[in-house]
Amino acid sequence: MVSLQALTALGARGAAVVEIGPLRITERTDLALASVAARRGRRAELAAAAEAAGVPLPDAARHQAGAPYSAFWTAPEMWFVEAPFGSHELIADQLKAALGDAASVTEQTDAWVVFDLAAADLAPVLERLCNVDFRAVPKGYATRTVMEHLGIYLVKLDQGAVRLYGPRSSAQSLLHALEGAAVSTG
Known part of the structure; x- marks a missing residue:
């Protein structure tokens, strides 16, 4: 008998949490x-x-x-x-x-992978990835933009919190881009 188990967009059984310096990236499977x-x-x-x-x-x-x-x-x-x-x-x-x-x-x-990003100041990471002026847009702002080569939705939950929706098939690529930007902001 086959035993099927759901996997996250990143291919794991549980949601990924990545911390790089002050940035926390949380995969939302809930x-x-x-x-x-x-x-x-x-x-x-x-x-x-x-x-x-x-x-x-x-x-x-x-x-x-x-x-x-x-x-x-x-x-x-x-x-x-x-x-x-x-x-x-x-x-x-x-x-x-x-x-x-x-x-x-x-x-x-x-169809989508969802990542929550949290840090005291997300602008340095986001300005490396997309054309959204994160500091200037208000809380509750939502838009479609491009990160790397991927079309994503960005929702500003708060000054220190953003939710990203990216194509599930490119979940690993989006996470890699987020990690790279976080490392480059040091």
Whole structure:
């Protein structure tokens, strides 16, 4: 009989935690992720359903934390919604039930690797990797950018905390880039 075991995006059984100087990189395997897009002409209906279900739909370039759902804007009338994996493993199904046919919902959990970065000052690391002026953008800022050759989403959780969403298939490459930038900032 086959015994299957889930592996993280980095190919391990448990989440990776890497510390380089003051920087801590934590792989987040405890999050479920889905994309939500308003169907044409149904934005108001989606907003009402989302409010009733406790699903935030933040404005452009913004992230909004909540419980159990948090979300960030990805494109006009589109968001990524996340929740704890333990209670929302079937997040897409749960969101479809809550939002009805006013939204198109797709499962995204296994398509992305999620890294949380924490340090007193993240700007030196991030300015080596992408074109986001981390010091200038406000808490709750969310954007799509490029790190190395990878398209990623960056969410500023706080001055000393950022969450990165990168393609799962390039998880090791993204981690390597983060480690290299951390080492080079000394």
